[in-house]
Amino acid sequence: MKKGIILVLVIVGLLVTTSFASVEKPVMGISLISYYNPFFLALRDGAKEALDEIGGTLLESDSQQDVAKQLAAIESFISRGVDVILLNAVDSEGVIPAVELANEAGIPVVTVDNDASGGDVEALVASDNVLAGKLCGEYLVEKLKNEDGVPAGNVVVLDALPVTGVLNRLQGFYSVIQEYPQIRIVSTQNAQGNRTDGFEVMENILLANSNIDAVFAINDPSALGALEAIDAAGRQDEMFIVSVDGAKEAMEAIKNGTSFEMTAAQLPTLIGKIGVETAMKVLNGEEVDRFIPVDVFSVTPENVDEFLEMATF
Amino acid sequence: MNPFVSFLYKNKVTVAFVIIFIFFAIFIPNFLSLNNLMSVGKQIAVNGIIATGMTFVIITGGIDLSVGSLLAVAGVFCAMLVKSGVNSIVVILLTIGLGILIGLTNGLVITKLKIAPFITTLAMLSILRAFALGMSGGRSVSGLGDTFRFIGRGEIFSIPFPLFIMIVVFIIFGFILAQTKFGTHVYAIGENEDTSNILGLKVDKNKIIVYCISGGLAALASIIQTARLNSGQPLTGEGAELDAIAAVVIGGTDLNGGYGRIIGTVFGVAIMGMLTNGLILLNISFYYQLAVKGLVILFAVGVSRKK
Structure with missing residues (x-):
């Protein structure tokens, strides 16, 4: 019994310490249009890999092509206090209230693949x-x-x-x-x-x-x-x-x-990777371009x- | 049976709620923050209001699969009215009116044409989605201005307005179901429709009213959703009917009709909302988020079978 309690305390302790992330080990929230499309999964994998390398944490949510679900996810990210939000907008117009909520909470938003047409977005990372x-x-x-x-x-x-x-x-x-x-x-x-x-x-x-x-x-x-x-x-x-x-x-x-x-x-993987890199630049106070085109290649x-x-x- | 255990069985939904709540409170930083709890409250408002109507329908032994598409078509309708400059109060009344009209159609087809509720509302699900897409050209209806802002983002006594509306809906419809003659009839119809007929209860009329309630409440939910998104979304609400049914069933309402309470649905909705929020914040891969939700539904319903 005692051992059990200690174990639980240790786990809780670990979770609590890992959750107080500094900018060096940032927590990012990513909200994608749909997990039923391999393109977006590849984008997510690219972001996760880039974030794993610097020891950050990626919280993820599938919007299932429904901007209402996307808004709910962004709200959860905000109340969790993530450092930055990577947003793959389901609908450029419908997502504006979500971006504004993040703005009010002082959490920077970087859009990937599909932009929001309102609110303050630091940068759009998308294919050229x-x-x-x-x-x-x-x-x-x-x-x-x-x-x-x-x-x-x-x-x-x-x-x-x-x-x-x-x-x-x-x-x-x-x-x-x-x-x-x-x-x-x-x-x-x-x-x-x-x-x-x-x-x-x-x-x-x-x-x-x-x-x-x-x-x-x-x-x-x-x-x-x-x-x-x-x-x-x-x-x-x-x-x-x-x-x-x-x-x-x-x-x-x-x-x-x-x-x-x-x-x-x-290259969606590259979009995800550059999305994370751009988010890191924003967190470190560097200037970034509003549109960051990602190369495409003739096959x-x-x-x-x-x-x-x-x-x- | 041990009195403590039997107490737990009687209140299994509440117990499930408390267990999940404590678990999340321990393992998720910020879960207990007022900010997070209020945002969960805002998020469950739409499902909570739809699930209230669904509780009535399910207690009569029926089902309403059309509410997800209704959410979209009423949202698009509402957004178009706002955009064309109609007064907000009129927009709200017309939108709820549209929902009631759709519910009335469902009710008439089910009772007069004697087509099963599952089929009728499944057909309606398809038809309404087509209208939502057709009316909007498949694109979001946006640029509503600030008229509707309050409904989505305002607060009353520092409670977010969507949450406030949901609580009012719970109280009013909880009262109607538990304390009025109409409520008693709803249970009687679900218990045994033939007997209710023989006893002279106006079965058809009451069933039609129940579908009108479901439609009207889904339209009310669509107004909140439209205000929150500041736009009408033709693609929204896919699967919303299943979320509502899941909440009702987790809340202990019998899918065969005749038994159920609004308070159960309240906890059902809260459990679903907490899971959506908590599983994201626990950093669980999305694939498994769905599995955990499914397991909770099975568990909740499984436990409620052990009477």
Whole structure:
């Protein structure tokens, strides 16, 4: 009995001492959009690894895509007195009250992957989506060069709801291809960023257009859907696909020599890591940029093996 | 049975609450801080208000699966009204009116078309989610200004306003269930519907009222949620019906109907809320947070079987 009591006291003591964290061993709270998407899990792992290295503690919560749950988690972080909050906003507008609560409590907020559109946010750490769009545009331009070296051809664009990330990818893409008047956009459709719609929308576009040279999809799921539609129509030799994300399945499609030829890979693990590093800078009173872009990389048949090894989602 | 043990059995929900409370108080720094307890209070308000209506429905032997989607559609409706400049009091009345109307529809379909409550409200869950998405175009309705701020963030006698509303709801509906003729009828219907019919209780009418209460309270919860988020969220409330049912069942209400009390639901809601808060603060990986919640539900219901 006595031993039991001592044991309990020791455990409680340990917990209490570890909880009084200094800035050197910070406690961070991370609230993610969804644990049902490997992208976010990879982001979390990146953050956890970076924090483990400096001996900090990561408290975590899944918002299950519900901003009400995200608000509840932030409130819990605040009353626990975390040093900093890493926020992956479910909804840029709906999350503002949560950011304001953290502001009032004097707890700095660093957003990762998706920003809050109000309240005081120290920094946003996210993929450079403009660069991702540009990489797609550049690959496409290079491949569409005719005998005279002039890029020319019919291009299909599969976009999605106009959230910032999507708009930036499109902006980057168009900034490259608008230089080449012989590249014609023959169809722009909303494929909802998912596989099912990517498939159905592409099916219809294929019926309506007898001559397509390339497809730009704003993310891998819709590109993979389009790939299935193109294969089903037997037109895989006519066109190629470029897209953004760097999902494992997309890389496998690139490796297997399908008409899926290139994806601009995001590195969520790196976003998580840089998120923690940025949070540490904020805690140490250093100035940080409001937007911290994380590099994206062009994955093509030439370098796909190297990227497949690091694929996390 | 030992009188002490039998006392514990009778108050098993309270005992479970106290055990979890003490455990968290020992192991989580700041758990007992007023700030943390009040934020748990704010967080459980939505589930508490929905679960109160759900208690009535379950005691009649029914179920209301539509409340999660109702939370979303009423929230979007409420936010759109606020944005178009309608007076706050009118917004509140119209939103609760919408909830009652939805409850009325549920009640009419269940009693007049004789479709099982599970099926009726499951269909309604789907239909309401579609309306929430359709009305908002799938995006949050934000920029409500400061009109609604108080409901989400204000305080009365230094109690957060959402918590205050929940307590008022508990008291009013606890009284209705325990002390009024209508309350007695609710139990009678759940105990035995046929006998109630023979005894001349207006079974259909009472059942319709019960679904109206559930719908109206879910709409009230949606107003609080909308104010807290300062926006209407079409995707919110997925699974909220299950949280409410879990709280009601943990609170000792019999899923077969005929037995249950609001005070049980109060503790059920508090246990669920404490777990959500405490498991995050204990630094438990999210995967296992869900498992612990499931185990607590099983344990609470399992113990209550040992009568």
